[in-house]
Amino acid sequence: MDRVIRWGVLATGGIAASFTADLLAMEGAEVVAVGSRSDASAQAFAERFKIPRAYGSWAGLAGDADVDVVYVATPHSAHREAAGLCLEAGRDVLCEKAFTLNAGEAEELVQIARDRGRFLMEGMWTYCNPLILRMMELVRDGAIGEVRTVQADFGIQGPFGPDHRLRDPELGGGALLDLGVYPVSFAQLVLGEPDSVQAHALISEEGVDLNTGILLGWSGSGASALLSCSVTGSSPTTASITGTEGRIELPHGFFHPERFVLHRAGREPEEFALESGDLRGFAPEAAEVMRCLRAGEKESPLVPLDGSLAVMRTLDAVRDRIGVRYPREITPA
Structure with missing residues (x-):
């Protein structure tokens, strides 16, 4: 072993x-x-x-x-x-x-x-991060009640020229697959695969998304996720999970956090942080x-293949809504 x-x-x-x-x-x-x-x-x-x-x-x-x-x-x-x-x-x-x-x-x-x-x-290193694992324990144990909303964003400062890989459809360019995969994966870690997908995007002359907003919905629970990704401006790159009895806030760099804060009604905020012996990066x-x-x-129970497939289905649905296709796709989306 x-x-x-x-x-x-x-x-x-x-x-x-x-x-x-x-x-x-x-x-x-x-x-x-x-x-x-x-x-x-x-x-x-x-x-x-x-x-x-x-x-x-x-x-x-x-x-x-x-x-x-x-x-x-x-x-x-x-x-x-x-x-x-x-x-x-x-x-x-x-x-x-x-x-x-x-x-x-x-x-x-x-x-x-x-x-x-x-x-x-x-x-997907987020799923293996020690603090994300602790966060999910709290969510499953009902620390914030029933989850109602997830919010997450990831935007980086441009501009990126037409010859940059992020603008190249041949390389799967755009904000969604490079950055948007993190907010989507985060939301699905918490709530699973959504029942509905809505999206709006700014599309470049080359045909890739530069700025994309995503609204996911879960009909059974009524929960929703409001997500965004961009290569046109630096966003806070934060995330939050709000439930019926509290919320969890992850600061800048939510996809590899070193701390997060748990807010519960009637209690002082509780901060959780990586400890000295925790693995990083x-x-x-x-x-x-x-x-x-x-x-x-x-396969890993932390990053199950069925979960990765579910995220890809959601990303496909987003691209369907915003009209983005990649020339090198082996199987049509």
């Missing part, structure tokens, strides 16, 4: 570097290989992090039998291709969010993993993957 887990990293961009740095600081993790579409990029990344093997192709990394699990850190437009290649080669996979471009592609990945008995997990996510692999589990 304490065996070392050998990681491969597929892609060499900023998020791959951040994840690798966190892995190297963890006990029981070893980064043994990196793969890229170019030898030069793979070699430079390997030298930077002292990784023993570098491959100038995704297939080279996927075929390395010494790799237990591959972290896929490409743009989400390539997640279906990259993660599918690794799963079919017999590697377990942690795939960055958004899981894929659409629900159809995500369903294909899940089917490949289940058919081949491989582990697969979406890299990408470490909780990586630790959950390694726990699952050591236990022989094929």
